[in-house]
Amino acid sequence: MTLDGKCPSGPLPGKWEKHCHDLKLVSPANKRKYRIIVVGTGLAGASAAATLGELGYNVESFCYQDSPRRAHSIAAQGGINAAKNYPNDGDSTYRLFHDTIKGGDFRAREANVYRLASISSRIIDQCVAQGVPFARDYAGYLDTRSFGGAQVSRTFYARGQTGQQLLLGAYAALSRQVRAGTVRIHPRTEMLDLVVVNGEAKGITVRDMVTGRISGHAADAVCLCTGGYTNVFYLSTNAMGSNVTATFRAYRKGAFFANPCYTQIHPTCIPVTGDHQAKLTLMSESLRNDGRVWVPKVRADRRPPHEIPEEERDYYLERKYPAFGNLAPRDISSRAAKEVCDGGHGVGPGGRGVYLDFSDAISRVGEGKIRERYGNLFEMYEKITGEDAYKRPMRIYPAPHYAMGGLWVDYNLESSLPGLFVLGEANFSDHGANRLGASALMQGLADGYFIIPHTISHYLAQTRPGAANQGDPAFIQSVEACEALIKKLLSIKGKKTVNEFHRELGRIMWEDAGMARSRESLERALRRIPELRAEFWENVIIPGGEAELNQELEKAGRVADFLEFGELLARDALHRNESCGGHFRTEYQTPDGEAKRDDENYCYAAAWEYKGDGREPELHKEPLVFEDVHLAVRSYK
Amino acid sequence: MDLTLFVWKQSGPEAPGRLEEYRAKDITQDMSFLEMLDMVNEGLIREGRDPIAFDHDCREGICGMCSQVVNGVPHGPLEKTTICQLHMRHFRDGDTLYIEPFRARAFPVIRDLIVDRSGLERIIRSGGYISVHTGGVPDANVILIPKADADIAMDAAECIGCGACVAACPNGSAMLFTAAKVAHLALLPQGRAEGARRVCLMTEEMMKEGFGSCGNHYECQSVCPKGIKVKFIAKLNREFIKAKVKGG
Numbered sequence: 061m062t063l064d065g066k067c068p069s070g071p072l073p074g075k076w077e078k079h080c081h082d083l084k085l086v087s088p089a090n091k092r093k094y095r096i097i098v099v100g101t102g103l104a105g106a107s108a109a110a111t112l113g114e115l116g117y118n119v120e121s122f123c124y125q126d127s128p129r130r131a132h133s134i135a136a137q138g139g140i141n142a143a144k145n146y147p148n149d150g151d152s153t154y155r156l157f158h159d160t161i162k163g164g165d166f167r168a169r170e171a172n173v174y175r176l177a178s179i180s181s182r183i184i185d186q187c188v189a190q191g192v193p194f195a196r197d198y199a200g201y202l203d204t205r206s207f208g209g210a211q212v213s214r215t216f217y218a219r220g221q222t223g224q225q226l227l228l229g230a231y232a233a234l235s236r237q238v239r240a241g242t243v244r245i246h247p248r249t250e251m252l253d254l255v256v257v258n259g260e261a262k263g264i265t266v267r268d269m270v271t272g273r274i275s276g277h278a279a280d281a282v283c284l285c286t287g288g289y290t291n292v293f294y295l296s297t298n299a300m301g302s303n304v305t306a307t308f309r310a311y312r313k314g315a316f317f318a319n320p321c322y323t324q325i326h327p328t329c330i331p332v333t334g335d336h337q338a339k340l341t342l343m344s345e346s347l348r349n350d351g352r353v354w355v356p357k358v359r360a361d362r363r364p365p366h367e368i369p370e371e372e373r374d375y376y377l378e379r380k381y382p383a384f385g386n387l388a389p390r391d392i393s394s395r396a397a398k399e400v401c402d403g404g405h406g407v408g409p410g411g412r413g414v415y416l417d418f419s420d421a422i423s424r425v426g427e428g429k430i431r432e433r434y435g436n437l438f439e440m441y442e443k444i445t446g447e448d449a450y451k452r453p454m455r456i457y458p459a460p461h462y463a464m465g466g467l468w469v470d471y472n473l474e475s476s477l478p479g480l481f482v483l484g485e486a487n488f489s490d491h492g493a494n495r496l497g498a499s500a501l502m503q504g505l506a507d508g509y510f511i512i513p514h515t516i517s518h519y520l521a522q523t524r525p526g527a528a529n530q531g532d533p534a535f536i537q538s539v540e541a542c543e544a545l546i547k548k549l550l551s552i553k554g555k556k557t558v559n560e561f562h563r564e565l566g567r568i569m570w571e572d573a574g575m576a577r578s579r580e581s582l583e584r585a586l587r588r589i590p591e592l593r594a595e596f597w598e599n600v601i602i603p604g605g606e607a608e609l610n611q612e613l614e615k616a617g618r619v620a621d622f623l624e625f626g627e628l629l630a631r632d633a634l635h636r637n638e639s640c641g642g643h644f645r646t647e648y649q650t651p652d653g654e655a656k657r658d659d660e661n662y663c664y665a666a667a668w669e670y671k672g673d674g675r676e677p678e679l680h681k682e683p684l685v686f687e688d689v690h691l692a693v694r695s696y697k
Numbered sequence: 698m699d700l701t702l703f704v705w706k707q708s709g710p711e712a713p714g715r716l717e718e719y720r721a722k723d724i725t726q727d728m729s730f731l732e733m734l735d736m737v738n739e740g741l742i743r744e745g746r747d748p749i750a751f752d753h754d755c756r757e758g759i760c761g762m763c764s765q766v767v768n769g770v771p772h773g774p775l776e777k778t779t780i781c782q783l784h785m786r787h788f789r790d791g792d793t794l795y796i797e798p799f800r801a802r803a804f805p806v807i808r809d810l811i812v813d814r815s816g817l818e819r820i821i822r823s824g825g826y827i828s829v830h831t832g833g834v835p836d837a838n839v840i841l842i843p844k845a846d847a848d849i850a851m852d853a854a855e856c857i858g859c860g861a862c863v864a865a866c867p868n869g870s871a872m873l874f875t876a877a878k879v880a881h882l883a884l885l886p887q888g889r890a891e892g893a894r895r896v897c898l899m900t901e902e903m904m905k906e907g908f909g910s911c912g913n914h915y916e917c918q919s920v921c922p923k924g925i926k927v928k929f930i931a932k933l934n935r936e937f938i939k940a941k942v943k944g945g
Contacts, residue, residue, distance in 0.1 A: 111831045126752065127818055129858055130760040146838065182832075189834035191827045191881065191888050193842075193851040200841030218851060224759055225854060232826035239822045247815070270807060299754040333727040338735055339756050440758065443775075443782045444729075509831045557742050559735070603742050608709075609808045611750055612742065 063316070063667055063682035066470040067171035072688050073153075076175045079471070080514050084521035091116035093525040096516065097264055097279040099251050099306055101128030103223070103501055104484025105285030106230035107508025113237030115513055120277060121234070122246045122266060124301055124614075129231040132287060132299040133504060136223025137344035137437065138207060139215035140187075140501040142180040147204055151212040153177045160499060161689050163209040163389050164464070164492020165641035165657065167322070167665070170686055171471060172489045176499075179506045184216055186509055190229040194218050207497035208345050209389035209696075215498045220344055220436045226501055230508070250614065252542045254282065254310045254480065255534050261310075261480035262528035265538040267546075269614060272607040274542050276535035278528045281479045281516055284310060285508070288463030288485040290323055292622045292629060293574065294566020296460035297329060297342040303618035304625045307467050307486050311628075315475040316667035316680060318468035318488035320625070321633035324495055324642045325575050326461035327393035330444050330454075331413040335563075340459040341444055343416070344437055345497040348386045350421035350430060351454070353377050353393070355414050359404035365415055365453050376400055384696040391494040391642045391655075392696060394458035398575050399653065401457070408455040417453035458575060462500060464491040464642060465632070468667040468682070472515035473507060476667070479523070481516060483507035488665065493641025546606050549616050554599030558615045561596045565619070565626055568592065573630045578646045582634040586627060593623040628668060628677065635679065638662045659691050698724050698790035702737065704749050705797045707806050710813075714806065716795065719749075726786040730773065731756060731763065733785055750809040758782040758922060761857035764864070765810050766797040771861035771920045779859065779922040799864035803871070803907040814860045816906035817874060823902035824895040825878040827888050846884055853881040855923045862917035862925075868909030873917040875903050876933035877925050883936055893940035900937055 068079040086094065094117050098109040101123040109121040123131060143156040157177035161168060184202070188194065194216050195203040204213045218225040237243040246266070253265040255276060263278040289304035290296040311317045328343045354373045361368065376396055381388045388396070397414050400406065407413045422430055427450055431438070438449050445455070466488040473481050473489070484504040491499065529535075572585035596619070604610040639648040639655035640662070648656045664681040671678055700721040707714030721737050728736070731753050738748035754762040758779040765780045767773035773783045788794070796810065804812040842850075854877070862873035879896050882888030888895075904910075911930055918927045 107831075114830050125754060125760070125762060126814060127761075127858065130754055130762050132755060132760070135755045135757050135759050144837070184837045185834045186829075186831060188837040188840060189827065189829045189887055191850075191885050193847050193854050193881065193885065194837075196842050196844045196847040198844045200843045200847075201838050218854075221759065221855060224857075225851075228854065232821070233829075233831070235818070235822045236826045236828060239824075245818075247818075299760065300756060301754050334725060336725065336728050336732050336736060338729070338732050341757055439777075440782070443758075443778060443784065446726075446784070446786055513831070555743070557739050559739060601742060601745075603745065603747060609750060609811065612748060 061680045063468065063680050064470070065169055065682055066472060067169065068471065072170065072174045073178070075171050076178065083514055083518040086517045086521050088116060092118060094118065094520050095120065095279040096281050096283065097122070097277060098283045098285060099264065100131065100285035100287060100486070101234070102131035102133035102285060102287055102484060103227055103230055103504030104508045105131065106227065106234045107505050108283055108285060108483055108512050109243050110230060110233035110237050111509050111513050112516070113240065113242035116242065119237070119243040120246065120279065121243055122249050122251060124248065124250045124269065126247050128234055128245060128247065129228060131227065132302055133227045133501070134224045135299065136501055137220045137342065138346040139205065139217035139222045139498040140183065140226060141207065141214050141498045142184045142216060142502065143177055143214060144181050144184060146202060147213045149212045151214050155212065156180060156214065158689060159210050160490070160496060161492070162694055163496040164494050165655065165694055166492065166659070166686065166689070166691050167640050167684065168490055168492030169684060170688060175511070176490050176503060176506050179510045180502050182510060183502060183505045187226055187229050190232060192218060192225045192229045205346055206349055206387060208348065208387045208393070209496040211384070215346070217346065220346070220434060223501060226505065230505070251286070251306045252309065252617065253538045254313045255538045256313050256477065257528045257532055257534045260478045263535060265535070265542050267542070270609050272610065274539050276530045276539050278530050278532070278535065280520055280523055280525055280527070281481065283481045283483055283512065284467065284486050285483045286486045288466070289625060290460040290463055292565070292626050293460040293569045294562050295332065295337060295340050297326060297340050300339060303621065305618050305621045307482070308621045308625050310467060310475070310477070310480060312670050313477065314670070315477045315480055316468040316669050317628060318665050318667040319465035319632065320629040320668070321636060321643050322464035322493045322641060323460060324390055324462035324464060325394045325458045327390055327397055327458050328416060328456045329459035330441065331408055331457040333409065341440065342459070342461060343441060343454060343456060345390070347416060347434055347437060350433065351386065351416040351418050352420055353386055353414055353416055355400045355405040355407060360411070365417070374400070374405065381696045388696050389494060389496060394575060395644060397458055413455035413457045415453035416456050418449065419453070422450065462495055464488065464493060464495055468665065472518065473512060474515065474519065479519060481512060483512060493643055546613065546617070549600070549613065549620070550602055550606060552598065552600050552602070554601050556599050557601060558612055558619050561592065561600060562619045562622065564592055565589070565623060569626050569629070573633055576644050576646050577633050579634065582630050585630040586634065589623065589627045589630065596620065596623055631677070632666055632668065635666065636662055698788070700724060700788065700791070701793045703793070703795045704809070706749070706809055708808060710805050710807060724785050726784070728785045729756065729781060730783040730785065731781050750811050752811050753781055756781040759857060761859035764799045764812060764859055766799060766864060768795050771799060771864040772922055777922055777924045799860055801863045801869035803869060804860060804863065816908065817858055817860060817871065819906060820871060820875055820899055820902050821878065824891070824898035827882060828891060840886055842885060850881050850884040853877045853884070853925065853929050856925055857923055859922065861920045861922060863908060865916040865920040866909065867914055867916070868912050870911050871903050871908040872911040872930050872933065873921065873925060873927065875899050876929040879936055880929040880932040883932065892936060893943060896933060896936040897940050
């Protein structure tokens with residue numbers, strides 16, 4: 061089946077405005093008759109729930125944390141892009157659009173990306189009005205900095221905690237709606253299933269994580285804002301609780317999963333220290349504004365960094381990509397780091413690290429200035445490694461960070477299941493095969509504040525409010541299925557812990573489907589994952605019972621889904637016989653080791669349809685049509 | 698290194714709790730405190746015993762989910778550090794650690810080290826925001842905020858809402874938490890319009906939730922993982938008095 065993204069016709073700049081005019085509205089008096097479920101309270105979820113509540117809809121907001129303010133958007137450090145062109149350095153909506161399309165290696169939908177770029181400025185305005193304390197200059201104007209993949213300074217920031225401040229802004233708006241009575245928050249509640257009635261998404265089944273009670277919640281539409289799936293690699297920069305369950309359960313209920321193989325490996329993370337490690341910590345990309353990346357020219361050079369003279373250092377990003385230098389995009393910087401480490405030039409334990417050196421910047425602008433810009437990041441680095449990065453360079457290495465893939469959505473952010481909308485990182489739409497830094501926050505807030513309020517009304521206007529309720533057979537069946545699954549998990553009483561299985565899955569995914577993949581490695585992953593999954597269902601041990609707070613049970617459910625999802629990721633990576641962005645197949649590269657796309661055969665979004673357990677999913681293609689942008693070899697040289 | 702842990706175990710809000718003894722063996726310096734607990738838990742699960750329940754999520758010191766008291770100090774011995782960012786290199790072989798939940802009248806225990814901090818949510822809901830609708834706002838650079846003011850507002854806005862300030866306070870007061878939000882918004886021109894109403898509503902809600910009053914002990918400041926200063930409590934008090942004088 062060829063999928064239709066439902067992009068409006070007409071010239072790129074006018075598409076969204078025209079489309080908004082064509083969308084149906086729900087009148088103010090009728091809005092309160094509709095109930096909308098929003099799962100997840102990160103930037104996309106909190107902004108959507110707040111805005112829909114403001115409009116007068118009844119909103120039910122769910123999160124697994126004890127407070128909506130703790131969703132993992134809070135950990136985003138560096139900043140948020142917007143085409144304000146305040147610095148007068150040549151930025152424009154079109155440039156942000158073009159940078160994003162190119163950054164995504166020409167695998168994103170043009171119309172979506174243009175809309176994102178055109179909305180970007182309003183996001184900054186909105187956040188400032190909410191009281192987000194962005195960095196300012198002495199006269200009181202907003203400050204910006206540069207991020208990877210751009211030659212302009214368009215990233216707005218609040219110290220190294222931009223995600224936190226933006227999320228607290230959205231959380232404030234959400235809290236205001238709770239007080240107004242339009243939004244109800246369900247904290248410590250995890251979505252286990254999507255409920256579909258007559259082919260349309262009409263609710264969810266959840267588990268109360270304190271009492272263990274499983275219940276159905278009916279609504280007129282469902283928005284999934286549940287983030288990405290990079291914890292499939294076990295070690296990633298995601299929060300410990302980040303998981304694929306909500307989107308994967310929706311996939312099993314009929315929503316198509318698009319481009320799962322597009323995963324972002326972030327170049328600047330603190331290297332792994334041992335098997336005990338539970339997660340990896342990112343060091344913001346903004347550090348590459350002032351830090352220079354290098355490795356010793358001599359292999360296995362064990363001298364401390366300050367003893368290695370300038371001429372024996374390889375500033376490989378500056379050497380290979382002189383135009384962008386240390387601000388080369390993430391996929392390219394990560395692969396370059398892997399390449400030098402594979403070549404034996406890595407530093408630190410196991411040779412899995414490169415230096416990010418601030419000594420030039422410190423001698424240029426002084427330690428005080430660097431402390432002001434990145435103080436909290438240097439502190440975090442010292443807490444984790446025990447090293448002072450003002451004195452010796454940081455050691456960094458790539459780590460799984462973000463999922464460009466996600467549930468397939470059309471221009472309205474509606475999935476292949478009517479009534480199911482997917483926002484933020486959970487959808488696939490805007491970043492193609494690689495996301496540029498500071499664009500995730502932009503997308504989450506664009507989707508939640510400015511897009512969903514328009515597009516969801518178009519769907520609701522064509523439905524009768526309250527058509528489904530918790531007494532429907534679909535809800536009862538879903539609750540029973542979730543209860544049965546939990547009973548089954550608890551009854552296994554095997555020998556291996558959930559973490560052991562997760563760690564093993566992570567190893568398979570990282571080795572065989574990570575930064576570099578090949579037909580051989582992916583076929584191996586497709587053999588190893590089902591074996592591990594089979595073992596999981598025979599040998600996992602989960603203590604405690606179902607009707608209580610049981611953190612191992614929560615983890616087990618998530619890992620069970622990762623064990624299925626990992627296979628889908630590998631299958632998608634195997635089918636895509638090209639390299640693009642974060643998807644690097646070793647068979648498909650240029651003579652100098654860059655990703656080699658195949659536009660003739662793979663210029664499409666791959667959307668997978670679940671066909672039942674033990675059966676292969678079916679591939680649907682949405683052709684990517686480029687009307688305004690010329691498909692080109694991506695060069696940052 | 699090997700450590701002895703005494704950990705608070707409590708199966709539910711109404712159940713009696715007790716300190717239970719555990720051994721943490723083969724701990725390395727690079728481990729974080731929570732990774733040490735992960736390891737203890739894996740051992741317990743393999744032995745068929747009940748693992749220690751504790752809240753955590755980002756493990757980067759920013760989400761504010763982790764909430765433990767180590768040897769009497771919320772978030773443990775290292776200044777300006779959440780428990781998830783505390784690493785084992787700050788402990789020695791043979792150490793004995795007492796690990797307890799954040800304790801306060803307004804934070805009932807849910808299980809083991811997990812407490813209910815929803816009182817903090819309700820303080821924010823009472824007025825910890827600027828009442829602006831999505832859309833229809835001016836260009837961001839229309840509102841000029843000198844760097845010095847923006848910096849102080851940011852100092853307050855950095856609060857991660859973990860509740861360590863409440864746990865450390867002999868009165869179980871949430872003054873530092875409330876003051877951080879009041880000050881953040883009061884320091885910005887956008888937040889001034891509702892300033893008087895906000896400080897009254899939030900202070901009232903804080904009292905209603907069972908948090909105590911400020912007794913100027915400053916324990917809150919010393920345990921705050923983000924280094925939020927008690928000067929913001931003074932700011933709250935000033936705002937409160939001004940509002941009351943004006944008849945708020």
